[in-house]
Amino acid sequence: MFESLPYHALNGVYYGFILFMIAAGLTIVFGVLGVLNLAHGELYAFGAFVAFSIVGYLTGLVAEPTGPVTALIFGAVVLVGSLAAAAVLLPVGATLEAAFVRPIYDRDDVYQLLLTYALLLILTDVMKFVWGAKPLDVGVYDGLNAIPTTELFGIDYPTYNVVVVAVGLVVFGWLVWFFDRTKTGRIVRATAIDREMATAIGVSTDRIFTLVFAMGAFFAGFGGAMVSIGPGSAYLEMGLSPLVLSFVVIVIGGLGSLRGALVGALLVGVTTQVVTPYYSELELAVPFVLMVVVLLVRPEGLYGTWGEIE
Template sequence: MTLTLFAEQVLNGLQSGIMLFLMAAGLTLIFGVMGLINLAHGSLYMVGAFCAAAVSAATGSFLLGLVAALAGAAATGALIERVVIRRLYARDHLDQVLATFALILIFSEGTRWLFGSFPLYLDVPAALSGPVTLPGGIQYPLYRLTLILVGLVVAAGLFWLIDRTRLGVQIRAGENDREMIAALGVDIDRLYTLVFALGAALAGLAGALVGVLQSVQVGMGEPVLILAFVTIVIGGIGSIRGALVGAILVALTDTLGGLFLPELFKLVLPPAEATQTGGALAAMAIYVLMAGVLIWKPTGLFGARA
């Protein structure tokens, strides 16, 4: 194993972590402010990917596809918040799980009806195609590097929004005492719709950006949703900083575990068995990480409450 390979895998893990952060940030905002378990968040990721693929194919512009992903996911999020989610805030978490699971089925079948069962594809923009040479002579795809930079810019924007703006003050207050901010004149219904639309837009952006690296297909959001839940549990529910740190930890654990564990087991097992055993343990590593964090700090790394 060379140093170049290790550096490339670290960059791959960082890129995956930044994209996972976009997904987890919206989920942790929704859960932290509204106390809502939204299993349909992965469907909004899928909506963004399909909007981007459809608009990019029709216009030939990847940038317009990104705009469509943001707008389509945000509009879809605002719509389902007003029509469905708003009726669930005072309900038991089991009711929320059942209702949002039903939304997964509706989105999946609706998307299949609109676009068919065959996957769509997004091409890498011409301006971002090819590799770029990093210090140390590392050749790394420019598009993946751009994803890292875009994700960091979005993260900085979210930190600014939460810490420096009036809306951010309302969001933080809503996490602590919804009844009090409503009594002080804040339109709580409008705040909830804005937060849900923002979370949906972040998920849609992640789906559009990752859609270039994989096929855009029905059900693509569910595996990412599981990782997003693991991320916010590790980072702490309601914490944007926790979502960022947790996403990077999860992605690096998954990426580097898949690289190192098979090689480690090759020291004591035949290559085929070592690859199989190492791969299986690498898939478990993120859940071991989550268990370790919860044993050490039950509220997560940056969680303020259980």
């Protein structure tokens, strides 16, 4: 019964890194701005749609893969296209923050939730207007099937999934480096820790908030682009489930904690992917049971740093 357990566990790691990329943006925005962004899932979906357009254009410039080498080139083009799609989300995030989110920082949390829910609806309609209401499934990524599988622990595993895990690790490493080592990253942390004092040493909190919201949108979009490539489709409702699971992830990991987001994402990813194939009726319950257990043991989450980036 459990012969395929290692395969499901690998899927869990893959899914965990996808969740991490989405949750990282969510936790950074919450940690610094103190805003729970309900539109984060739509930014993720937006990334997937933009990726289809950009990658569709780019792959049209290269020949269809005929062997492993050309398939790898095709894969690299897809990856670059995904990064470009996420980059499109930078100005989108910056504009949303400056135009809509900034005026309500001092308001009650309810206003923030209502506003970001409104943004969720607006973004959904924008995507419907640009790409239509039907799911996109145009075979843009079919060339990836020509890439040979990778053998991991004696299992033939899709190379694309391995690349996603590697990219997730790079994203985590980059974020830790950015917040721990760079001047800008430490200024962002200082702003998260004490907004007023940051102002009193010359930090423009408006600029920092715009930067952070744009970063959050970037990672949401990148996650959306990466996840849409696997099944090769994008659809309007695709942001809902990852958004809910990302909330679970950052609550498990500790609000505002990057390390917590990674550990939480892997816990949720592996647990759901390992349990669901055998007990499909538990699919919805598993992540929430996990969250309840963690909160009972550690109410502040595994790496609880409320309101701070760590």
